[in-house]
Amino acid sequence: MPRTLSESIQSAHGFRELDGSALCGLPAELQVGLNEGPVLTALHLVASGIPEEEAARSLTWKDFEEFCAQLLRAGGYAVEENVCLSRPRAQIDLVATGQLFIISLDCKHWKRAPSYSTLEGFALAQLRRSRLLRRSLNNPRPIISAILSSSEYAGSFVQGVAIVPLRTLRNFLGMAESYSRLLEES
Numbered sequence: 001m002p003r004t005l006s007e008s009i010q011s012a013h014g015f016r017e018l019d020g021s022a023l024c025g026l027p028a029e030l031q032v033g034l035n036e037g038p039v040l041t042a043l044h045l046v047a048s049g050i051p052e053e054e055a056a057r058s059l060t061w062k063d064f065e066e067f068c069a070q071l072l073r074a075g076g077y078a079v080e081e082n083v084c085l086s087r088p089r090a091q092i093d094l095v096a097t098g099q100l101f102i103i104s105l106d107c108k109h110w111k112r113a114p115s116y117s118t119l120e121g122f123a124l125a126q127l128r129r130s131r132l133l134r135r136s137l138n139n140p141r142p143i144i145s146a147i148l149s150s151s152e153y154a155g156s157f158v159q160g161v162a163i164v165p166l167r168t169l170r171n172f173l174g175m176a177e178s179y180s181r182l183l184e185e186s
Contacts, residue, residue, distance in 0.1 A: 039070065042067050043070055046071075052166045053165070053166045061109045064109035065107045065109075069094055071169060075169075077103070079095070080097075083095045083133070085129070085136055092104050092129050092133060101142055103176070104130040105146050105147070106125075106129070106146070108150065112151055113149075119163065120159060123147060123158040130143050130144075145162070146163075147161060147164065
């Protein structure tokens with residue numbers, strides 16, 4: 001009978017334990033700084049083939065942000081969480097720095113897609129925060145403003161901000177360079 005979450009996942013999905021800490025199929029970069037808990041469980045589910053949006057469904061909003069940060073790290077980005085800016089005061093959920101871009105992300109763990117006018121308000125607020133981030137950074141890389149959503153909102157651009165459903169995050173990261181012409185750069 002499994003005693004820990006790791007043992008339960010191993011028995012349910014056929015993973016085998018590696019060197020006592022890692023599970024086969026879950027990249028090491030997804031395990032950094034994580035203890036047993038809902039985020040690690042969701043990452044294990046993704047590693048076993050469950051779509052990201054399904055794995056994230058039962059997470060709290062805070063766990064959802066951590067889950068998104070781990071997915072970005074797995075995509076090769078250095079991620080800062082809960083970035084606080086001053087003058088004026090603002091907070092950005094995630095700032096992901098890649099080789100070509102910095103992505104300023106607002107994570108939204110919505111149960112259902114919001115109205116366009118609501119989404120537009122969130123997009124304008126995110127664009128404002130990204131512009132504040134630009135003023136505080138000493139980094140010439142372009143900043144892409146994005147809202148990462150757990151709901152099934154069709155990927156689009158609102159007020160120059162990328163609206164990225166969780167299920168399309170990998171594609172978005174892979175296509176960021178070609179998206180740059182459509183985005184309002186901060």
